[in-house]
Amino acid sequence: MMNLKRSFALLASVFILNSAVAQQQRMVDFVGGARSIMTNNQLMVHDSLADTSTVKRNTGGYALIDLGVNIRPNSTTEILGTFRIRNNYGGFWGAGVTVDVRELWLKGIIGNIVRYQVGDLNLKQTPFTFYNHHADRFDSLPSVFALQNDIVGYEKFYSNNTWRQQGANVDFGFTFSKWIEEINFSAYTTRLNASNFSTIPDRLFSGATVNIVQSKHFEINYNVASVFDVKGTASASNNFHNNVNTVNTSYGSSIGALDWKISGEAGQSDYAYSEAPDESDLSDYFIYAKGEINWKAKHLSINGGYLNVGPDFRSIGAQSKDVNYSALTNYYERYTNSQSLRPYSLYDLLSNDAIYNTGISTSTAAIDASINNVMPYGIATFNRVGGFAGLNYSNPKGYYLTATHFMLNEIRGQGTTALKDLNSTEINACVEVNKLLNFKKTIKVQGGVTYMTTARSGNITLEDVDLKTTKYQVGAEVEVSKGLDLLFGIVSLDTKGNEFIAERNQYTVADYFNKVDYKLNESITAYGVRYRFDSKIYICGLFQHTKYTDDMHTNVNYAVDQFSLIYNMTF
Amino acid sequence: MKKYFLLAVFALFLTSCRKENDTYEGVSIQELYSDFLLLDNFKVDKDSVDFANGEKATFTAKFNKPVNWTITITGQTSKAKKIITGQSKTIDVSNGQWNGSTTEFPMFSKEHCVAQLTIDNVVDTFTVSTNIKSVKVNPGFIVADFENGFNPSWTKFVQSGANMDFNIKTDSLCPQGAKYLKMAGTVNWDYLIGLIDFPATAYGTPKTFPLNSNPDNVYFNCLIYGVPNTNESLVLFQFKEDEDGNGTYNNATTDDEYDYQITVNWSGWKLITIKYSDLVSLSNGQPATPHGNSVHNPDKLAKISMLHLANPANGFASSKLDYIIFTDAPLEP
Numbered sequence: 001m002m003n004l005k006r007s008f009a010l011l012a013s014v015f016i017l018n019s020a021v022a023q024q025q026r027m028v029d030f031v032g033g034a035r036s037i038m039t040n041n042q043l044m045v046h047d048s049l050a051d052t053s054t055v056k057r058n059t060g061g062y063a064l065i066d067l068g069v070n071i072r073p074n075s076t077t078e079i080l081g082t083f084r085i086r087n088n089y090g091g092f093w094g095a096g097v098t099v100d101v102r103e104l105w106l107k108g109i110i111g112n113i114v115r116y117q118v119g120d121l122n123l124k125q126t127p128f129t130f131y132n133h134h135a136d137r138f139d140s141l142p143s144v145f146a147l148q149n150d151i152v153g154y155e156k157f158y159s160n161n162t163w164r165q166q167g168a169n170v171d172f173g174f175t176f177s178k179w180i181e182e183i184n185f186s187a188y189t190t191r192l193n194a195s196n197f198s199t200i201p202d203r204l205f206s207g208a209t210v211n212i213v214q215s216k217h218f219e220i221n222y223n224v225a226s227v228f229d230v231k232g233t234a235s236a237s238n239n240f241h242n243n244v245n246t247v248n249t250s251y252g253s254s255i256g257a258l259d260w261k262i263s264g265e266a267g268q269s270d271y272a273y274s275e276a277p278d279e280s281d282l283s284d285y286f287i288y289a290k291g292e293i294n295w296k297a298k299h300l301s302i303n304g305g306y307l308n309v310g311p312d313f314r315s316i317g318a319q320s321k322d323v324n325y326s327a328l329t330n331y332y333e334r335y336t337n338s339q340s341l342r343p344y345s346l347y348d349l350l351s352n353d354a355i356y357n358t359g360i361s362t363s364t365a366a367i368d369a370s371i372n373n374v375m376p377y378g379i380a381t382f383n384r385v386g387g388f389a390g391l392n393y394s395n396p397k398g399y400y401l402t403a404t405h406f407m408l409n410e411i412r413g414q415g416t417t418a419l420k421d422l423n424s425t426e427i428n429a430c431v432e433v434n435k436l437l438n439f440k441k442t443i444k445v446q447g448g449v450t451y452m453t454t455a456r457s458g459n460i461t462l463e464d465v466d467l468k469t470t471k472y473q474v475g476a477e478v479e480v481s482k483g484l485d486l487l488f489g490i491v492s493l494d495t496k497g498n499e500f501i502a503e504r505n506q507y508t509v510a511d512y513f514n515k516v517d518y519k520l521n522e523s524i525t526a527y528g529v530r531y532r533f534d535s536k537i538y539i540c541g542l543f544q545h546t547k548y549t550d551d552m553h554t555n556v557n558y559a560v561d562q563f564s565l566i567y568n569m570t571f
Numbered sequence: 572m573k574k575y576f577l578l579a580v581f582a583l584f585l586t587s588c589r590k591e592n593d594t595y596e597g598v599s600i601q602e603l604y605s606d607f608l609l610l611d612n613f614k615v616d617k618d619s620v621d622f623a624n625g626e627k628a629t630f631t632a633k634f635n636k637p638v639n640w641t642i643t644i645t646g647q648t649s650k651a652k653k654i655i656t657g658q659s660k661t662i663d664v665s666n667g668q669w670n671g672s673t674t675e676f677p678m679f680s681k682e683h684c685v686a687q688l689t690i691d692n693v694v695d696t697f698t699v700s701t702n703i704k705s706v707k708v709n710p711g712f713i714v715a716d717f718e719n720g721f722n723p724s725w726t727k728f729v730q731s732g733a734n735m736d737f738n739i740k741t742d743s744l745c746p747q748g749a750k751y752l753k754m755a756g757t758v759n760w761d762y763l764i765g766l767i768d769f770p771a772t773a774y775g776t777p778k779t780f781p782l783n784s785n786p787d788n789v790y791f792n793c794l795i796y797g798v799p800n801t802n803e804s805l806v807l808f809q810f811k812e813d814e815d816g817n818g819t820y821n822n823a824t825t826d827d828e829y830d831y832q833i834t835v836n837w838s839g840w841k842l843i844t845i846k847y848s849d850l851v852s853l854s855n856g857q858p859a860t861p862h863g864n865s866v867h868n869p870d871k872l873a874k875i876s877m878l879h880l881a882n883p884a885n886g887f888a889s890s891k892l893d894y895i896i897f898t899d900a901p902l903e904p
Contacts, residue, residue, distance in 0.1 A: 197787065311596060383596075412591040415600035419592070463600050500600060510597035512637060512658065515604065 027073065032066040032082060033570040035151070038089065039562055043332050046557040053337045061089045061564075066102055077108035114172040121169055122162035123188055125207055128265055128286055128309075129225035129244050130317035132161045133378025136349065136371045137322075140402075140428035140448045142475020142489030144526045147540060147566060148351035155353040158322065164358050165190035165205065173211075182213040192227065192359065201234035203227065205317065205360075220249040223267070225317050227362065238275040240362060244268070244315045246286075257297055264289035264305075271314035273507060280507030284310030288379065299396070304389040311383035311412040314508060318380035320360035323349065325368050330354040336556050343555045346491055346522045347546040347562075364508040370495035370520050373467055374406060374424040374452045384408045384422070398435030403427045414502055415513045416463045420456040434479075441479035446489075448473050454499060467497035467518065487528035487540075495520045519551035537569040598637050608635040613662075613688045613697035622671030623705035630667035630686060632697070634660050639691040644669060646703070648682040651675065662688075671707030672903045676746035676794065676840035679703055711792075711898035712781060714769050714875060717750040724773030729765040732758035734887060737765040737879075746794050746840045747894040747904070754804070754879040755889035762805070764888065766878040769895075778818050779873050782897055786848035786867035791831065792902035796891035799838040804890040805880040806833045810850060813873035814863040820873050827863035828852060835890045844901045869897075 038061035045051040068082035082103035105119035124131050141149055157164035167190030174183050187208040195202045207225040214220070223246045229239035246267025252260060265288045272281040290305035325344070331352055335342045348355050349371070357365075367376035375381040386408035393401040404426050410419040428448035434441060449472040456465035475489030495518045502510035523546075530540040546560045611633035620628045630642055637660050644653040652675035657666045673679055681703050688697040717739045721727065729737040735756035745751050756764045771780045782789050795806055810829040811820035820826045829850035833843055847869045852861040877895075881888030896902060 311591070413595035415595060415597050415603065417592060417595050458600075460601060462604055502597060513597060513600055513603060 027071065029070040031068040031070050031080075031571065033154075033568070034063075034065045035569070036063040036567040037061045037151075037564055039564040041332070042561045043335065044559045044561075045335050046559070047336050049337060051336050053339055054332070054335045058332075059089075063087050063089070068103065076110075076112075077106070079106045080104070114170055116168065116170045118168040119166065120157075121165050121167060121188065121190065122157060122159055123165050123169065123190070124160070124162045125209060125225055125317070126221075126223050126246060126248055126265055127378065128246055128267055128288070128315055128318050128380050129223050130163065130205075130207055130315075131378070131380070132158060132163050132320075132322055133318070133380065134158070134161065134322055135376055135378040135381075136368070138350070138448070138471065138473055138491060139426065140430065140446055140473070141350070141491075142446045142473055142487070143444070143477045143485070143530075144475055144487035144489040144528045144542065145350050145473070145491060145524070147528070147530075147542070147568075151566075151568070152351065152353045152356055156322070156356045156358050163317070163320070163360055167191055167205075180212060180214055181216075182211070184211040184213070185209070186211075192362075195230075195233040198234060199236045201229040201231070201236070201239060203229050203240065203362075207317070217253050218249075218251045220247065222247055225315065227316055238273050240273050242269065242271045242314055242316050242362070244270075244317070257295060259294040259296065261292045261294075262290070263292075269313050269315050271312075271316075271508070276507050280505075280509055282312040282314050282508070284312035284314075284382070286310060286313050286380075299394050300391065302389070302391045304387065306387050307379060307406075307408065308385045308411075309380065309382050311410075313380075313382045315380060316360055316362050319364070319377040319382070320357070321365035321367070321377065322356055323365075323368075324355055324357050325366040327355045332560065335558060340556075342558065343548065343550070345546055345548045345560075346493055346524050347544065347560060350491070350524070363506050364504040367501075369454075369467060369499045369501055369516065370469060370518050371471075371493065372452065373454045373469065373499060374408065374422040383410050383412055383414075385411050386422075398432030400430045401427070402429075414510060415500060416456075416458055418456050418458045418463055420454055420465060422452075422454050424450065424452045426450040441482075442477060442485070443479070444477040446473070446475045446477075454497075463500075465497075465499050467495070467499045469493070469495045483532040485528075485530045485532070487526070487530060487542075489526050490523060492523040493520070494522075517552050517554075521547075521549045521551070523547050533569075536571065539565070539567045541565055602636045605636060607638065607690065607693045609633075609695075609697070610635055611661075613699055615686060615699045615701050617701055619702040619704045620669075620671065621704045622707040627671075628669045628701055629664050630655070630662055630669070630688075630699070632662040632667075632688060634690075636660060638693070641689050642667065642686055643689070644684050644686040646679045646682045646684050649677050649680045651677050651679045653679070670903075671703065676842075676904075677744075678747045678904055679706055681706060709896065709898065709902060709904065711896045711902070712774075714780075714895040714897065715752075715767075716748055716894050716896075717752050718748045720750075722769075722773050724770060726768040726770075727765070728767075730756065730758045730761065730763060732756045732764065735765070736889075740891075744796065744891065745893065746796070751794075751796075751891050751893035753889070753891050754806075755798075755887070757887045758881070759883045759886070761883055762880040764879045764881055766876055769875040769877070771873050778813060778816065779871055780869070780875075780897070782847075782869040782872060783899060784868065784870040786869050787846060788899050789847035789869040790844055790898045790901050791847060791850075791895075792842065792844045792898060792904075793895040794840050794893045794904070795833060795835055795843055796840045796893075797835045797837040798889045798891070802881060802885040802888040804835040804888045805878075806835060806890060806892065807831070807853075807878040807880055808833075809876040809878070810847075810872055811874040811876065812863060812868050812871040814868065814871060816871070818873075821862075825863055827861035827865065827868070829861065829867065832856060840891075840893075842902065842904060846901075 040059045043056040064084060064086035066082050066084050068080055071079040084100045084102040087097045103120050105117055107117035109115050169188035171186035189204060189206040192203040192205050205227045210222045212220050225244045228241040231239055246265050248265035250261055250263035268285040270283040286309040288307050290303055292301060292303040294301040329344055329348050329352055332342050344355060388406045390404035406424045408422045413419050430446045433443040452469040454465055454467040458464045471493050473491040478486045480486055498517045500513040501516050503512040505511050524544055526544040528540055528542040530538050532538045542564045544562045549557045613632040616629045620626050637658060639658050642655040651673050653669055654674040659666060683702050685698055685700045720739055729735055736753055738753055739750050740753045741750050754765055758764050808831045812827045813820055814826045830853040831845055831850055848867050852859045
């Protein structure tokens with residue numbers, strides 16, 4: 001939303017064009033999608049005693065349809081309501097059927113100047129104000145895993161780092177003939193939670209951006225994002241607020257064949273409860289600066305920069321996590337004879353929407369150090385300072401390579417004055433073999449690796465930290481006949497070492513450090529056959545073998561074989 | 572312009588080089604993982620506590636580091652248990668206070684109690700004792716605690732099945748007071764095993780129970796016992812409102828009925844609590860629309876029916892019931 005910087009002239013022309021076309025278009029359209037998933041699962045528990053308590057085999061699945069009615073009562077108004085009908089396989093006489101309203105919004109333009117939308121909104125602002133970082137996501141997933149991962153994204157309304165909210169937003173802009181090209185304004189207000197009239201007050205999230213475009217070379221933005229409780233909406237008076245103010249800017253030009261750009265964002269936050277202890281009143285600042293050089297002729301760009309996010313910088317819109325590591329998996333939830341909770345695995349991370357959030361949280365979301373200990377909240381992770389560098393090579397002949405490296409430190413020690421060094425290197429590559437060999441049918445090979453380290457040399461040996469995580473994914477997609485693809489892929493996670501995980505209270509202040517030792521290895525091997533009826537409809541048979549091995553024996557090892565049949569369409 | 576911009580970026584870069592080498596966040600790891608020491612002994616501030624008059628017992632202790640601790644208070648006669656847990660360096664009035672409430676039934680009686688302090692990863696345990704001078708009083712409207720037997724204004728119906736037992740019992744299983752209701756039997760042709768109607772008129776009130784009109788401020792509570800290794804019981808409470816004030820509940824036309832169906836799938840006593848506004852209307856266990864104004868009106872509640880049900884195909888079913896009480900907040904027994 002906030003990135004859509006359009007001038008008044010542009011908006012007006014778009015709507016004039018729309019209204020002209022609307023004369024010939026239908027006033028009501030049906031949009032949506034349908035999906036069916038059938039699964040057959042087999043759990044294998046590698047316990048010292050045979051697990052006789054857990055039902056190891058299950059079959060299940062569901063069919064659903066999302067039916068959206070898109071109404072355009074006039075040339076400046078558009079309404080969308082999407083209903084979902086879902087039936088679990090095995091539901092008896094409709095007992096497993098649910099009917100929900102999945103989406104509802106209304107948008108339009110007032111006086112050919114102000115655009116507005118009310119109802120459901122997909123919002124983002126800047127990476128430090130309001131942004132869904134997907135920090136633990138595997139980038140460049142092979143197609144065989146992307147199928148289910150895309151379904152999770154669809155279910156949770158994840159698109160382009162947005163968060164799904166309910167409220168209203170407006171934006172409008174002006175163009176000028178001298179000095180400044182454009183000034184654009186945008187603002188939103190959403191409701192994070194409703195009052196229960198006693199202990200929980202109404203909590204709103206409001207934000208605004210003023211965008212000044214001086215020229216195609218230079219622009220600057222002022223951003224504010226504020227979460228606050230509405231006084232008087234509950235009898236309890238411990239009201240919360242989190243205000244974030246930032247300025248971001250970019251300046252770019254060309255030198256010969258090289259395009260260059262310098263961009264950055266800096267700002268400050270304030271986080272407090274009105275009746276909480278003093279130490280929970282947190283305020284701090286951050287600075288992020290980045291330089292990029294793009295050599296278009298060689299399809300190469302490189303970048304480097306500096307990041308400094310204060311230990312008390314809190315921005316709940318940017319530091320909420322999409323993954324909820326405290327959630328129940330709803331899939332082989334308990335196992336072993338003692339029926340302990342099954343630890344989530346890569347399968348859950350890639351395919352299980354039960355562990356994903358749609359909303360943001362005012363407390364610090366739990367992190368999993370075995371998956372991402374360097375920047376668990378993306379670049380908005382607090383208590384980090386250091387540099388980064390990256391390159392991007394994208395050859396239209398069919399091969400792509402991206403690499404990024406972060407070299408960071410803590411600013412303030414955690415339970416000790418000794419600071420941690422945190423490093424992350426990520427490389428992803430893709431080769432479209434068919435383009436190289438001039439084949440028409442797709443032959444694509446993808447791969448990527450991420451290596452993260454955390455190290456602390458403590459004042460005493462007890463405080464030492466040494467944690468290493470390696471994640472990799474490889475995969476291939478081969479179109480053997482028109483629309484018929486063979487898919488293959490492996491993802492793996494390997495974490496070894498130790499770390500002290502901060503337990504944070506409701507005010508996000510660390511009050512305990514749990515010593516955790518890791519010797520964890522997880523992997524998924526997947527094979528699939530997909531038939532694409534067209535670009536919007538496919539059916540896919542998928543076999544996945546998931547393996548979870550915890551050699552510290554904190555959890556009992558297990559494996560899951562899953563065969564699934566997925567039919568997916570959008571219309 | 573370009574010069575100024577680069578200068579500003581450079582200045583930001585210089586001012587942002589910060590590290591806090593002399594401070595740290597949270598508790599010292601060195602302290603956290605050091606050997607445990609009890610700095611101040613585990614104590615209780617009262618030898619005898621008058622809970623009925625609002626007194627509270629406060630436990631105190633001090634350690635050399637934050638620990639996960641548990642205080643288990645056990646009634647030496649009733650075997651009731653109260654469990655208080657925390658994570659801190661000290662136990663004091665903020666986290667170690669006991670108001671006479673119970674975690675594991677039965678409820679405490681006038682008795683001698685022993686409190687035991689256990690600490691995670693510490694072998695030693697610490698004990699203190701105190702006496703209950705008077706038990707905690709729970710403010711609210713008691714519908715039935717069966718202490719005085721069957722109120723003659725209640726209506727009871729029991730099927731003529733096998734092994735039927737729908738009677739008040741006095742034994743060591745009793746969670747509150749000295750008596751509770753046992754409900755058991757085999758009825759192989761119907762879900763219903765037995766029922767009791769509790770009309771408001773049984774309590775000396777003219778037509779309705781004396782409850783707050785705001786359904787968000789009225790909580791229904793009771794204690795239900797699941798009998799181990801016995802078929803699942805269903806306990807269904809029906810809340811029948813007299814919307815038109817004519818003195819009778821009429822389901823077919825003008826009055827609301829709200830329901831709360833509890834599947835008894837646990838063993839032992841369990842506290843059941845629900846806010847009146849969260850009650851729904853059911854028909855044969857499925858959501859239905861009430862026949863009245865569809866507004867929760869606790870002040871118009873004229874009758875409560877309690878039905879003990881079980882799947883006739885399963886055979887014998889049994890559960891127990893005690894301490895049915897309305898409160899203005901979730902009951903802390």
